[in-house]
Amino acid sequence: MNKLVLIDGNSIAYRAFFALPLLNNEKGVYTNAVLGFTTMLLKVIEEEKPTHMLVAFDAGKTTFRHETYGEYKSGRQKTPGELSEQLPLLRELLDAFNISRVEIENYEADDIIGTLAKEAEEKGWEVKVYSGDKDLLQLVSSNVTVALTRKGITNVDTYDLALIDETYGIRPEQIIDMKGLMGDNSDNIPGVPGVGEKTALKLLKQFGSVEAVLESIDQVSGKKMKEKLEENREQALMSKELATIFREAPVDVDLETLSFGEYDTDKVVELFKELEFKSLLTKFSGEDEDEVEASFDELNFEIVTEVKEEHLRKPAAMVVEVLDENYHEADILGMSIVNETGRYFIATDVALSSQVFLDWARDPKAEKYIFDAKRAIVALGWKGVALEGVVFDLLIASYVLDPSVSTHEIASIAKRKGSKQQVHEDEAVYGKGAKRHVPNEEELSDHLVRKANVLYSLRADLEQELRDNKQYELFFDLEMPLSIVLAKMESTGVTVDVEILKQMGEELDERLTKFQEEIHTLAGEDFNINSPKQLGKVLFETLELPIIKKTKTGYSTSADVLEKLKDEHEIISLILHYRQLGKLKSTYIDGLLKVVHNDTNKIHTMFNQAITQTGRLSSTEPNLQNIPIRLEEGRKIRRAFVPTEQDSVILAADYSQIELRVLAHIANDEKLITAFNEDMDIHTKTAMDVFHVSEEEVTSLMRRSAKAVNFGIVYGISDYGLSQNLQITRKEAAEFIERYFESYPRVKQYMDTIVEEAREKGYVTTMLERRRYLPEITSRNFNQRSFAERTAMNTPIQGTAADIIKKAMVDINERLEEEQLKTKMLLQVHDELIFEVPEDEIEKVKTLVPEVMEHAIKLAVPLKVDLDYGPTWYDAK
Template identity: 65%
Template sequence: MTNKLVLIDGNSIIYRAFFALPLLNNDKGIYTNAVYGFTTMLLRILEEEKPTHMMVAFDAGKTTFRHETYKAYKGGRQKTPPELSEQFPLLKEVLDAFDIKHYDLENYEADDIIGTLSKYAEEDNWDVTVISGDKDLLQLVSEAVTVNVTKKGISEVDRYTPSFLKEKMEVSQDQIIDLKALMGDSSDNIPGVPGVGQKTAVKLLKQFDTLEELYSRLDEVSGKKLKEKLADHKDEAFMSKDLVTINRESPVTVTIQDTVFNGYEKNKVSGIFKDLGFQSLLDRIDSESSDEAAEDTVLKEIDFKVADKIHSDMFSEHAALVVEMLDENYHQADIDGIGVVNEKDALFIPAEIALASASFKEWLEDETKKKRVFDAKRTVVALKRNGIEIKGITFDMLLTSYLLNPAENNHDIPAISHRLGKTDVHFDEEVYGRGAKMKLPEEKVLAEHIVRKTIALYELQEKMEEKLKENEQYKLLKELEMPLALILGDMEHTGVLVDKSKLEEMGTDLKQRLNDLEKEIHDLAGETFNLNSPKQLGPILFEKLGLPVIKKTKTGYSTAADVLEQLENEHEIIPKLLLYRQLGKLQSTYIEGLLKVVNEDTSKIHTRFNQALTQTGRLSSIEPNLQNIPIRLEEGRKIRQAFIPSEKDWLMFAADYSQIELRVLAHIANDEKLVQAFKEDMDIHTQTAMDVFHVNKEEVTGNMRRQAKAVNFGIVYGISDYGLSQSLGITRKEAKQFIERYFESYPGVKAYMDDIVQEAKHKGYVSTLMKRRRYLPEITSRNFNVRSFGERTAMNTPIQGSAADIIKKAMIDLYEKLKEDKLQARLLLQVHDELIIEAPKEELDHLIKIVPEMMEQTVQLNVPLKVDYSYGNSWFDAK
């Protein structure tokens, strides 16, 4: 058997883990998030790589032999946060428990240790995998050495082999050092050649192959400026090459034989997991009796059939169903295969056989036949596109997992199975490949993968529902989230019609506006320059025009939006720059972005609603995100003119809740004065101004009301005196007094805020009115900023989450009412607190009666809910 050596860049991975995960601490108050993330990755590496030898290399200290060449090496790096520093010794304890070698070497970096050991292993024909978050190690890639570079925190990696490296970066492993020498590296404070980025560096290396060859033929470089830069910074380029070159002859005192790994003893690892409070990891290793047993499980075959024809007796009263699509966009994806599992059989049905079968369609459309699915919305849309109206869905695994673990970012079947300790069905996580190389495998492999997922779905329902019942969330799944999923599937499939010519016309107008603005800005600056280049804009604003410098970055002056907003009254060029940026974003993100996603067959946009994403329970939408069309700007609002009814003589009808979050706050806090104000239908911002400023209604000025409004909405989000001072442009002291006067006026709100924070600290979570939970490990953090975030979240989530639950229930009630009254009107979109409907004009009077009624009566609070509505020939006209 070939020796397999895994070398991990310890510093790089623990840093990645620390910043990828929220700060967590155990019951002893010790921070553990980085160690937890690292260990989770470590368990995955052991399972996937199956190393015979293994080592984690660490940096020994802040200074290395490279500082002798260049004192400023890594000079720009920020100090390691103390919350991370204290986790390094813990990580080494974890590695000791696993019997995994770790090592550091004075005056050398982890890269040098890894480079040296990988060279020795390569010379002995070993198989080597290097794992890091740093692309510097790509210079080690060879036929024997694969370098896995983490992306998206630590949950995913790109596996760099010589061919993948060439495809991804357009250079060979031998050229990586020269590439870095030319580009430099701001994270390590390596200068490189100023102005030479990756694109230019790659182009030069394609022409000259090496740095040395480039400088020996410098006259052949095209472009006078580039040639001058290269000539002026030759010394920096060669010094940078020395700095980035990994020393593969480091004086390490370990040999590759010292890195032997024979597996770990479960008792030793369980002990440290218990000490650190890693319950989920404990469950994971407890479910494996030993490495050997786990390996047997991985290799264990499953018994299933591949259907070449379909009979009605194949299906039963209760079954799990997986409709597999490789393409994420299920509005255009083909179904790749179907898994069906019941108490007797496990079945894979090729898509073409399933979709042509009358028996299969009859079973799917039979309400009495109960089906467990992974994602009801996705399943509904996929089958609807193939002329099948699935009924009888009784369980949605995705939504159940989301309700149980709203902070988890991976709710696919393998991840859920892992978390629930199910180890008797293992999955090939790379059955489809990765990234751009994803593709369908041969049918036998695909069939087994789909059936494995369907088995897990079938067998985990009971366990997951038990957990929901323990959390009092079973009703939330069955009566809110699952009915809503079917409605959202219907809405997505219906789509909303878009007038492409209108969008194109707006795009033309915006381009002209942008050209005019650019000319005006150039005139004010007294010269032409690239408005989108901070390097060109900075000197004009802060040197030529002499505006006060607010913030500097490593590369020069900051021209970020928050900086420009602070300078808005300093010079007339600033408002024009801000407007130019806003209109530019409208043009690229919304006009051009929307045109790209209009379905060619239907002329509609079929946005996808994310029902299992936000921790508050709010819906979001993607491809396109219709909830983020900026409407504060007139040009942004006008984009809604392009969204029109799909039938002749129909109209768009929009209804939205008025101040729903403040009404929910009044109900939850049960503040007498706030409740009374809503019951009497007072303008709540005017009422707050009266209470805070101690004036009569007639004395409330526009500015008083504006400040009161900022406080009302700020309170919902747990605003601080600093935050309020920034939003109102007042001093922090004035903002503090403002908040104090607010709480004096509404003592019930103050009591709620205090009580909910204490409750969150005690329970570890907060709940909405409908029992949706949000877990808050941050709330006991010793870090003030992290703890403050947890406290603000504790205050806000029950309010924002309850408002989200209310509008979800209103959608269900309204959808049923439209069906019950046999109306043609149909729900199209949900945007925060607003529902958009299209309907024939003759149904308008009926909608005016039932829509506000259904939305206002969907739940009973101790304050009335209020709904405003409007209608017109487009979404824009309906507002």
């Protein structure tokens, strides 16, 4: 009997990428996703013994489902460049194994798999599908099974009809109904708000399908549930459609051509050698090397019941374990300490009740090596414990040395750095998702001590590596003190006037209602504006507007379609504004209200110091760097951010055009340097140079064009990108860029030089020696290589700008402490710093902050700071 194995290429590659630490060969090519995928592939071949095989890939980001719902999969994070680079290698690997692969424009891998599984099933073949996506469970039948990856890559759960019934209590074809009701966050399928998996299954067991549920709403128990289903009728049907695998995709493949058998072993071995897959080469040569996790050697340590000074000899490696992602006020699971005298686990209650421990924790002379000092300082701070004396942070050291890796967990760092100390990954100890738990004390203490043991053993090696990379000062003088500053900012928080937010929410509700009424009046009928199907019918049938794009279920009403229709009818602008206000209300007003601390009336955002490859900080829980300020309604949200003390103000200090000033310095372009030194308007100056006109002849359009190219050049903008920004032809945009480079030849020279330097070294650096590795700069894939070249141009500029504001934060904090001022630094938003300043310190701080910011680093041009203050953050701009 023929057996067809179908593999969801993108899904398995994605799982493999995140299951393994970031690996690369000597050439700097990333290989972890390929390694994980290959390991799984060899296991499948060995266990399944397929007669036929195929790997399906997604052809691109846009599919026919986007015509139905423009926001489909919009919530997904951008695929890491380190993974994208490996996809061509995966295809090369499959070719070496003579395994067929298919991708089709406008369709997903799921559709290809669904279509081929159906065809094979009709021929009586046995079919097995491998994926990490539960959507494929809808394909299960008497002849089709679906293996879903569980932990890592090689462990799978194989679903047949019996397991689906046991797990969900429904038939495979009802999986799409379940998704229609509950939605799917990973694919941004909305479903019915408030309906989770449990409720969805209950409804399906009672009624059978989404359509049957909607037809029998009167029989649904619960008034609120009835209302939710009624209000989201079209959304539920649309969600079901989005979740449905299309099994008639245009797959131009004869099943017989998918036969799997002979392949060129030498070709596979050669590829393995190139990728440096030593373990797989050993396996391939026939040696028995099963993937069995080695049992860890026993580690001797003491569980401390009474803290004594001998337990806290300095210097000491210390792990403060907080499991929650949001570590503010979170439970501390325990602490471990490793020093020259021994290894110790200290339960939280034992530590916090010990004066010996508290005195040691707050002693700045007691040197401590920490993993994620900011997290430890904040978590202990909420318990009333001041942690000082941190001289080394393993997380930050790892980030500075390897900014492109996907995880800086202690176990991953240990593997990357070749540590001989044994430690489990956190997921292996705590589980993940619904299975996340705190283990018993025996397992917990062993895990935490092993972590501290790795930290203690790796410190000296990492410090030496930082010296070798000329990054010692970046780490010790900038990133380390910054983590302390950020901890202080997080703990301080920023006060929010909840009543103002609530009032704004009510005002937005009123405006949304008014917009809705106006839209309904212009349409001549009432309808659900949030339903693409109903909106499409109104726009293209009732109002007879030009049809821009059709979908399988009707008409596209995506934002790009509506933008093209703005001049056709006044209803379009109202709909676009209605959508913007709706997002503002749900995402920002409602979102911020959820995270205001009940006791302090403050928002304690978390600053991520070890995520971006450019060195920029990001903000989460909530993201205060992303409050929209282009819309006045969005800008007004800042009115809710107020001083904690009545006799204080909010002060904002913002670097002016910092990236362009850095560009002028790095490129050493005389014209740019002169313009900034003479305090000219840089966009006007660029317009004068590019259009060959005097200052008086520069029009607003010329200045706008110059501004677009100025900022675009920093990011390596293409003629296409500039043409889209300025609504001009690509030819005009290309001429504009050419004239710019003629005017500023040193900028062009810098860009050519930095790309060549990146090719030679494999990385670029900022002025303060922050590195960004770019192995894809030599990629055979044009898109990957082009992206790497643009990144090479931009990183030294954007990264230096990030370093400058970080240094300013450290220097300002030092000055505030030196002068014993009560002013507090609250937030960092891109190039802007926000402070709370007592009124009697305003004059002092108005001088101090710009002085420090403008002298954070010496450039060939002056750094300039715009400063303002007022009773709220909104008034400070």
